[in-house]
Amino acid sequence: MSHPDDLLVGIAAMVESEHSSRMSLTVVVPGAVITGRLAPEALWKERVAEVLRDSAQLAHFASAFTPSAKAADDEPPRGAIRPTHLHFHVARILQGSFGIPDTGGMYRVALEDVSAWTIGDMGYSDQ
Numbered sequence: 001m002s003h004p005d006d007l008l009v010g011i012a013a014m015v016e017s018e019h020s021s022r023m024s025l026t027v028v029v030p031g032a033v034i035t036g037r038l039a040p041e042a043l044w045k046e047r048v049a050e051v052l053r054d055s056a057q058l059a060h061f062a063s064a065f066t067p068s069a070k071a072a073d074d075e076p077p078r079g080a081i082r083p084t085h086l087h088f089h090v091a092r093i094l095q096g097s098f099g100i101p102d103t104g105g106m107y108r109v110a111l112e113d114v115s116a117w118t119i120g121d122m123g124y125s126d127q
Contacts, residue, residue, distance in 0.1 A: 003112070004084075004111035004112050004114065005111075005114065005117070008086075008111060008114060008117055009082060009083060009111060011023065011025070011038075012038070012083035012085075012086055012111065013081075013082065013083055015038045015039070015040055016040050016041065016081070016083055019040050019042075019043065020040070021037055021038065021039040021040070021043060021089065022037065023037065023038045023119075024036065024037050024038075024119065024120050024121035025037075025038055025086070025088075025117060025118070025119060025120070025121075026094075026117065026118050026119075026120060026121065026122045027086065027109060027114045027116070027117045028114065028115050028116040028117065029109055029113045029114055029115065030113060030115075032093050032094075033093065033094040033122075034088060034091055034092070034093055034094070034107055034109060035091060035092055035094055035099070035120075035121050035122045036088040036089065036090050036091025036092060036104060036105075036107070036121060037088065037089060037090050037091065037121065038086055038087060038088060039087045039088070039089045040087070041083075041085070041087050042067075043087075043089075044087035044088075044089060044106065044108070045065040045066070045067070046065070046066075047089060047106060048065045048106050049062040049063075049065040049066050050062075051106070052065065083111065084110065084111055084112075085108050085109060085110055085111060086108070086109045086111060086114070087106075087107075087108055088105075088106065088107040088108075088109065089104070089105075089106050090104035091104055091105055091106070091107050092104055092105065093105075093107075094122060
C-alpha cells in the first residue's frame, strides 16, 4: 500500500497507547504472510535486545535496540505519534502447511507495505 490503511494505523496506535500485546493480527506483505501478536514498539525492542544480549556473537547489537536516557526524555507522548510500523512477537511467517519459526519470532513490518490484513492469528491444521 502506498498509503497505510487508516484503520490498521488506528489499531497500531491503540496497541502503542495501551501498551498491550494481546492483539492478534495476520498481514500480507510482499513475499510473506505474517501472523502473530502485536506489541508496542518499546516492548518489542526490549525483547529483541534481551535475545541479542543472550547471544555471544550478537550481544553488541543489543544497544541498537536500547534507547538512551536522553532520547527517552526527548520523545513526545506515545499517543501523539502516528505509528509507521507493526511490531510482531510470537509471530510466524506462514509457508505451505507450517509456520516459520515453530515457536514464533520477532518481526517489524512497515505499515505502508501491508496489502491485506485480518484480525486474528492464523495457523494450519492437518484435520
